Amino acid sequence: MFKINAERNKFVVKILSDNFSEAIVQQEVILDMLCITVTKEAINPFLLFLRDNNELKYDFLTTLCGMHYPEIDQLGVVYHLHSLTNNHYIRVKTATELSNPVLPTATNIWPSANWMERETFDFFGIQFQGHPNLVRILNVDDMTAFPLRKDFPLEDQTREDKDDSMFGR
Amino acid sequence: MAEKQNSILTPTTAAAPEGISGQGFFATSLEKAVGLARKNSLWPLPFATSCCGIEFMATMGSHYDLARFGSERLSFSPRQSDLLMVMGTVAKKMGPVLREIYIQMAEPKWVIAVGACASSGGIFDTYSVLQGIDRIIPVDVYVPGCPPRPEQIIDGIIKIQELVGNESLRRRNSAEYEALMKKYNME
Numbered sequence: 001m002f003k004i005n006a007e008r009n010k011f012v013v014k015i016l017s018d019n020f021s022e023a024i025v026q027q028e029v030i031l032d033m034l035c036i037t038v039t040k041e042a043i044n045p046f047l048l049f050l051r052d053n054n055e056l057k058y059d060f061l062t063t064l065c066g067m068h069y070p071e072i073d074q075l076g077v078v079y080h081l082h083s084l085t086n087n088h089y090i091r092v093k094t095a096t097e098l099s100n101p102v103l104p105t106a107t108n109i110w111p112s113a114n115w116m117e118r119e120t121f122d123f124f125g126i127q128f129q130g131h132p133n134l135v136r137i138l139n140v141d142d143m144t145a146f147p148l149r150k151d152f153p154l155e156d157q158t159r160e161d162k163d164d165s166m167f168g169r
Numbered sequence: 170m171a172e173k174q175n176s177i178l179t180p181t182t183a184a185a186p187e188g189i190s191g192q193g194f195f196a197t198s199l200e201k202a203v204g205l206a207r208k209n210s211l212w213p214l215p216f217a218t219s220c221c222g223i224e225f226m227a228t229m230g231s232h233y234d235l236a237r238f239g240s241e242r243l244s245f246s247p248r249q250s251d252l253l254m255v256m257g258t259v260a261k262k263m264g265p266v267l268r269e270i271y272i273q274m275a276e277p278k279w280v281i282a283v284g285a286c287a288s289s290g291g292i293f294d295t296y297s298v299l300q301g302i303d304r305i306i307p308v309d310v311y312v313p314g315c316p317p318r319p320e321q322i323i324d325g326i327i328k329i330q331e332l333v334g335n336e337s338l339r340r341r342n343s344a345e346y347e348a349l350m351k352k353y354n355m356e
Contacts (some may be wrong), residue, residue, distance in 0.1 A: 139261075143296075
């Protein structure tokens with residue numbers, strides 16, 4: 001696990017709120033890891049700033065994945081970033097509407113976002129604008145659903161041998 | 170000891186089929202002779218994707234020794250095998266690959282589905298897993314279990330041998346077989 005560094009968290013928050021005060025929706029520290037939520041309009045310049053700012057240098061995209069909040073009809077993306085030079089981790093979240101799930105791509109900032117965005121598209125249906133090849137990566141090509149959305153039925157719908165009364169339905 | 174002789178783990182030599190024998194000759198039907206030869210020299214193609222494959226490795230090992238039943242030689246080329254053994258979970262994305270392997274096998278060919286996953290999808294009742302390989306290829310014998318014991322796999326092989334030994338030489342040309350292939354959109 002990463003080293004706890006509360007001082008560094010405060011320092012990062014100060015730089016970010018100085019530069020993106022209106023874009024930051026929420027900031028919190030969960031299990032000593034700094035987590036910042038930004039609006040989707042600001043996400044691309046925000047990520048670019050995190051990478052290129054000389055004090056921050058989040059040069060490594062650890063992971064990226066989708067989220068679904070069915071009660072507020074939103075889809076989100078969470079980015080885990082790592083600054084190799086400062087040995088500091090940060091989590092960045094953003095959200096978009098379920099009806100029009102469009103977000104800008106991060107492939108122009110970290111090329112490693114390519115396959116992770118494809119996976120997020122595959123499972124959540126988030127359209128990453130500017131992605132060079134946004135097609136399904138893990139599921140079968142002819143799939144039409146987005147299986148990790150909460151409204152997707154967990155069980156295979158083509159089974160005929162299951163007796164509902166055995167499962168309390 | 171007599172009881173042990175009847176156990177599936179101690180096979181006796183293949184019994185001769187019905188026929189007329191005399192001094193220095195034995196006559197039987199071609200069908201029975203071919204069936205005898207085929208059933209005692211099956212070349213299995215192991216399509217092992219998960220834990221059932223590990224049980225199969227034990228089945229091929231010295232303790233259970235599948236070779237005693239004439240399946241000494243595993244074939245890793247579909248063109249040189251006559252028994253496709255599907256052992257383990259088959260993801261939907263793997264489905265077309267499995268189908269292609271089945272199509273590449275030369276007639277006559279048999280299929281055994283080993284374990285719950287290959288037979289019905291097993292515990293993986295989910296969008297990404299094929300709910301039984303019989304959705305894409307015809308299956309002759311199903312071996313239940315999660316995973317099945319090597320004894321069960323051997324039992325399945327012996328069931329296959331019964332099918333192979335008793336199969337009519339004309340079965341693969343029959344209208345019934347053609348309808349079966351048509352059902353799976355083959356040929």
